[in-house]
Amino acid sequence: MQWLTNIPSAADIETAHEAIGPHIHRTPVLTCRAIDALSGAALYFKCENFQKIGAFKMRGASSAALRLSKEQLKRGLATHSSGNHAQAVALSAKQLGVPAHIVMPEGAPVIKRAATAGYGANIYTCANTLEARESTLEEVVEKTGAAFIHPYNDYNVIAGQATCAKELLEDVEGLSALIAPVGGGGLISGTALSAKYFAPGIPVYGAEPERVNDAFRSLQAGSIQANSRIDTIADGLRTNLGDKTFGIMQAELKQILTVSEEEIVSAMRLIWERMKIIIEPSCAVPLAALLRYPEPFQGKRVGIILTGGNVDVEQLPF
Amino acid sequence: MQWLTNIPSAADIETAHEAIGPHIHRTPVLTCRAIDALSGAALYFKCENFQKIGAFKMRGASSAALRLSKEQLKRGLATHSSGNHAQAVALSAKQLGVPAHIVMPEGAPVIKRAATAGYGANIYTCANTLEARESTLEEVVEKTGAAFIHPYNDYNVIAGQATCAKELLEDVEGLSALIAPVGGGGLISGTALSAKYFAPGIPVYGAEPERVNDAFRSLQAGSIQANSRIDTIADGLRTNLGDKTFGIMQAELKQILTVSEEEIVSAMRLIWERMKIIIEPSCAVPLAALLRYPEPFQGKRVGIILTGGNVDVEQLPF
Numbered sequence A, B: 001m002q003w004l005t006n007i008p009s010a011a012d013i014e015t016a017h018e019a020i021g022p023h024i025h026r027t028p029v030l031t032c033r034a035i036d037a038l039s040g041a042a043l044y045f046k047c048e049n050f051q052k053i054g055a056f057k058m059r060g061a062s063s064a065a066l067r068l069s070k071e072q073l074k075r076g077l078a079t080h081s082s083g084n085h086a087q088a089v090a091l092s093a094k095q096l097g098v099p100a101h102i103v104m105p106e107g108a109p110v111i112k113r114a115a116t117a118g119y120g121a122n123i124y125t126c127a128n129t130l131e132a133r134e135s136t137l138e139e140v141v142e143k144t145g146a147a148f149i150h151p152y153n154d155y156n157v158i159a160g161q162a163t164c165a166k167e168l169l170e171d172v173e174g175l176s177a178l179i180a181p182v183g184g185g186g187l188i189s190g191t192a193l194s195a196k197y198f199a200p201g202i203p204v205y206g207a208e209p210e211r212v213n214d215a216f217r218s219l220q221a222g223s224i225q226a227n228s229r230i231d232t233i234a235d236g237l238r239t240n241l242g243d244k245t246f247g248i249m250q251a252e253l254k255q256i257l258t259v260s261e262e263e264i265v266s267a268m269r270l271i272w273e274r275m276k277i278i279i280e281p282s283c284a285v286p287l288a289a290l291l292r293y294p295e296p297f298q299g300k301r302v303g304i305i306l307t308g309g310n311v312d313v314e315q316l317p318f
Helices: A009-024 A032-039 A055-064 A070-074 A084-096 A110-118 A128-145 A155-171 A188-198 A213-219 A242-250 A261-275 A280-291 B008-023 B031-039 B057-065 B070-074 B084-095 B108-120 B130-144 B154-170 B186-198 B214-220 B241-250 B262-275 B280-292
Strands: A041-048 A077-080 A100-105 A122-126 A177-181 A203-210 A256-258 A299-306 B042-047 B078-082 B100-105 B120-128 B177-181 B204-209 B255-259 B299-308
Touching: A009 A055, A009 A155, A009 A188, A032 A041, A032 A055, A032 A261, A032 A280, A041 A155, A055 A084, A055 A128, A055 A155, A070 B008, A077 A084, A077 B299, A084 A100, A084 A110, A100 A128, A100 B280, A110 A122, A128 B255, A155 A177, A155 A242, A155 A299, A155 B108, A177 A188, A177 A280, A177 B031, A188 A203, A203 A213, A203 A280, A213 A242, A213 A256, A256 A261, A256 A280, A261 A280, A261 B280, A280 A299, B008 B057, B008 B154, B008 B186, B031 B042, B031 B262, B031 B280, B042 B057, B057 B078, B057 B084, B057 B154, B078 B084, B078 B130, B084 B108, B100 B108, B100 B130, B120 B130, B154 B177, B154 B186, B154 B241, B154 B299, B177 B186, B177 B280, B186 B204, B204 B214, B204 B280, B214 B241, B214 B255, B255 B262, B262 B280, B280 B299
Parallel strands: A041 A299, A077 A100, A100 A122, A177 A203, A177 A299, A203 A256, B042 B299, B078 B100, B100 B120, B177 B204, B177 B299, B204 B255
Antiparallel strands: none
């Protein structure tokens, strides 16, 4: 596979899917009659909480790593992340037998540090600012020659994230819409591309907390906007967009739906109690959006991506 | 189907399975590499937390209801229960279009009352003693003519619970042992019968909290023993055995393994965090037992029944 420097084509996504197949789980699609009854729609939940490392991030990290040349790969993989992407890069490196170099900010959850270290990654601690993360990463990359895998603003990562909606569209016939959460935009832009290529005409909705509605405002303004606050329980969605994800979103997305913190917690609880599965708060945002704005989805089959299940059971919002 | 007055035969269990098929889910079997690595065994988890009403109890209630004559059935179903069995009887009655009469003690969790009422059952509140439950039930049965469905000490119920292990044995080849929790003994005796008929020679282990080790002591003593304390987090396992379940257990069970409260919470957390599924504390007892007594299971394929997922997320032990 070649390293992608343009928006992934249908063939690029198909190639990525084939390549990462042995490195990921094909996750199940679950349904729940009780939530269908509440929503007035037939919902198909793509369960990336059952993915390796507990989140869809494994797809993008694996997809990017497998596009590196053998020479590049030998020198290892690097990234900065306090969350699921760190574990995804660490496990991808382990699967490929190369070193992983992960920059994590001070104060990152102990459980996530431990999980990343558990995959054999070298961990570099830095101050908890974007500047410190980027400068520390730069030093690490310079020293080791490792390839930086961006958490979202990279066409190789986006091609990997796109495989999630591709599987959902393959496994469920007749879907009328897809909804996924929006953080940095890697998943939503991959989802939009897969819908465009593999189920043309299906609208793709992004779902975002009101408190970090940077994507909503960015699409309205026509340029990438930042968040002035990040105090949302949906900790995976605090990130701003990148130019690559924003470009795809501008071209392909139907709409961004925003929801309150209360709506997120309530949707999360609904999934825990009715579906008996563990999802992160960020995952609950699409269902919260559908319950708040039910009109376009009434009587339709709707695909929802449940992005991950890595939650600290000692810090629950209930 | 005839009402069973003897220990269910293989044919009885097969008939029950066919009859309840449209009324239950065939639940999935999940695996988890991380827990396999910890345990030294290959574990196959039968996920009854995904069963209708969130627990295996649906099998037994449905099995018993479907063996009633049309005349009996018309007068409805009755039981006393504060938990999953109440919901199972209520939903079975709803599925069959007949009334349900459920006696629930004062102080039963609001969420369980609401769920039972949500299936359209008539709820009768009584004092929180076994005597009050039994006398109230007797009045209700006398007044309504409804058929009493015992939560466990009934061959018709046991035949239904046996279908869970039957499915597990059908879906996973080469299992070397089965482990299920022990409360009143309905599930474990059904499991033991299915192992005997459908995979002869496979040992079946019961798992029980040390604090309510009545089954362990009953098998040692050769007679049904009571619990002197019921302060276990595994709230589904506080019940004493009945003569019918005890008889089958005496004949068919390999051994009862007991575990501490800390071991139960730790195994529950392991399943939540690693498998991303929600299980009740009672469900975690078999895994806790396997981790405490690993020797007989090393390198083997072991089936574990995860009995239910109805847990109050505001009252977690973490």
